Amino acid sequence: MSDATKIMLDESEMPTQWYNIVPDLPEPPPPPLHPGTKQPVGPEDLAPLFPMALIMQEVSTDSYVDIPGEVLDVYRLWRPTPLYRARRLEKSLDTPARIYYKYEGVSPAGSHKPNTAVPQAFYNAREGIRKLTTETGAGQWGSALAFASALFGLECEVWQVAASFDQKPYRKSMMETWGASVHSSPSMLTAAGRAILEQDPNSPGSLGIAISEAVEAAVQDPTIRYALGSVLNHVLLHQTIIGEETIRQFEKIGESPDVIVACTGGGSNFSGLSFPFLREKMAGKINPTIRAIEPAACPSFTKGVYAYDYGDTAGMTPLMKMHTLGHDFIPDPIHAGGLRYHGMSPLLSHIYELGLIEATAIGQVECFESAIRFARTEGIIPAPEPTHAIAAAIREAEACKESGEEKVILTAVCGHGHFDLASYDKFLAGEITDYDYPEGKVAEALAHLPEV
Numbered sequence: 001m002s003d004a005t006k007i008m009l010d011e012s013e014m015p016t017q018w019y020n021i022v023p024d025l026p027e028p029p030p031p032p033l034h035p036g037t038k039q040p041v042g043p044e045d046l047a048p049l050f051p052m053a054l055i056m057q058e059v060s061t062d063s064y065v066d067i068p069g070e071v072l073d074v075y076r077l078w079r080p081t082p083l084y085r086a087r088r089l090e091k092s093l094d095t096p097a098r099i100y101y102k103y104e105g106v107s108p109a110g111s112h113k114p115n116t117a118v119p120q121a122f123y124n125a126r127e128g129i130r131k132l133t134t135e136t137g138a139g140q141w142g143s144a145l146a147f148a149s150a151l152f153g154l155e156c157e158v159w160q161v162a163a164s165f166d167q168k169p170y171r172k173s174m175m176e177t178w179g180a181s182v183h184s185s186p187s188m189l190t191a192a193g194r195a196i197l198e199q200d201p202n203s204p205g206s207l208g209i210a211i212s213e214a215v216e217a218a219v220q221d222p223t224i225r226y227a228l229g230s231v232l233n234h235v236l237l238h239q240t241i242i243g244e245e246t247i248r249q250f251e252k253i254g255e256s257p258d259v260i261v262a263c264t265g266g267g268s269n270f271s272g273l274s275f276p277f278l279r280e281k282m283a284g285k286i287n288p289t290i291r292a293i294e295p296a297a298c299p300s301f302t303k304g305v306y307a308y309d310y311g312d313t314a315g316m317t318p319l320m321k322m323h324t325l326g327h328d329f330i331p332d333p334i335h336a337g338g339l340r341y342h343g344m345s346p347l348l349s350h351i352y353e354l355g356l357i358e359a360t361a362i363g364q365v366e367c368f369e370s371a372i373r374f375a376r377t378e379g380i381i382p383a384p385e386p387t388h389a390i391a392a393a394i395r396e397a398e399a400c401k402e403s404g405e406e407k408v409i410l411t412a413v414c415g416h417g418h419f420d421l422a423s424y425d426k427f428l429a430g431e432i433t434d435y436d437y438p439e440g441k442v443a444e445a446l447a448h449l450p451e452v
């Protein structure tokens with residue numbers, strides 16, 4: 001066994017292709033439907049939103065897609081990213097398990113999101129687009145897209161969920177430093193935003209509302225396109241560089257994971273880490289348990305329904321078959337742990353329905369406790385989202401202590417928490433409580449699912 005703590009790849013060992021899991025699945029995922037006709041959407045339906053190169057990736061049946069040289073050049077600013085063995089965390093847990101984490105916080109924006117923001121900006125710029133619009137919740141995606149837009153000479157306009165706009169002013173500073181313009185959502189700038197503000201002038205906003213605003217702004221101008229930071233197939237595709245690197249890093253030290261746990265909001269970092277391992281599992285070469293970890297306050301896998309729903313609140317996006325809490329579900333602002341989207345990636349939802357992955361929901365108190373233990377042993381202060389993954393890894397390691405099993409646990413610390421310290425302040429002041437699954441709110445939102 002290797003005694004490495006930080007397992008690195010050389011630049012020359014960086015993967016040069018993304019992995020598309022779709023052709024390896026026993027059944028293809030159900031198609032997205034046009035919100036008007038309820039017929040499967042064609043490439044031309046998506047053309048007002050995305051550049052053709054990304055639309056073709058969205059429906060691709062090729063197993064591998066070459067990463068353009070211009071994108072590889074930008075990836076090299078921070079990739080390959082390190083895989084760490086969490087030796088001090090293991091010691092503090094007194095576990096025989098070996099815990100590894102792939103760390104994506106080394107990117108300029110501080111998370112895994114630039115892995116897709118960079119190719120999205122690249123393809124849009126190549127097709128002559130002038131400006132990108134998007135939404136952001138915690139601010140990670142908006143800053144990743146602002147960074148990528150700057151590198152490829154695009155303008156960038158971001159609608160940031162009001163609750164986070166107020167609580168995380170430095171994410172806005174970051175986006176503006178990279179040249180983006182940022183609005184609090186709901187805003188008066190769009191019909192979707194005005195409609196929400198009319199009903200509730202103090203609306204805390206939601207990702208679903210911010211998506212409606214960004215989509216509305218994009219479809220009105222042929223020189224503008226929209227960019228989404230999670231959920232869609234092309235986003236998951238771009239994120240597979242995480243897992244492809246991790247496979248090579250494990251090869252270097254002769255290890256292979258028994259359990260893979262990662263957090264899910266829309267599913268992109270989880271899929272990025274796990275799909276290459278799932279390929280090996282489906283080929284019968286390895287047999288790890290692969291588990292998605294979601295917040296108890298926004299549990300789309302474990303409490304949502306698998307149904308066609310809109311990706312946004314106003315109902316402008318195609319209908320996607322996915323695990324959903326209902327497109328007008330708004331998580332309570334008390335919930336500080338991120339991962340607040342009402343839906344889940346349709347591709348990942350399909351894979352869950354096929355029984356290829358598992359899911360567990362964890363409450364935010366356990367997540368923050370795990371984050372504190374992690375910070376005080378491994379040093380890194382994780383973003384609130386990956387604290388879910390860390391809590392699950394700790395649960396696994398504690399079970400190994402009971403059973404004496406020497407499992408290899410792999411997780412993803414997909415971002416650092418340097419802009420989320422207000423949440424840590426709250427936790428340290430004892431102000432973070434478990435906010436249970438809002439049964440009534442979900443039932444109400446699910447009553448509004450579109451008929452298909």
Ligand SMILES: *Cc1c(COP(=O)(O)O)cnc(C)c1O
Nearest residue numbers: 140230265266267268269385415
């Ligand atoms: C956006 C984000 C998430 C949630 O999105 P996924 O698509 O599920 O990965 C999780 N962690 C961090 C750090 C993020 O920025």
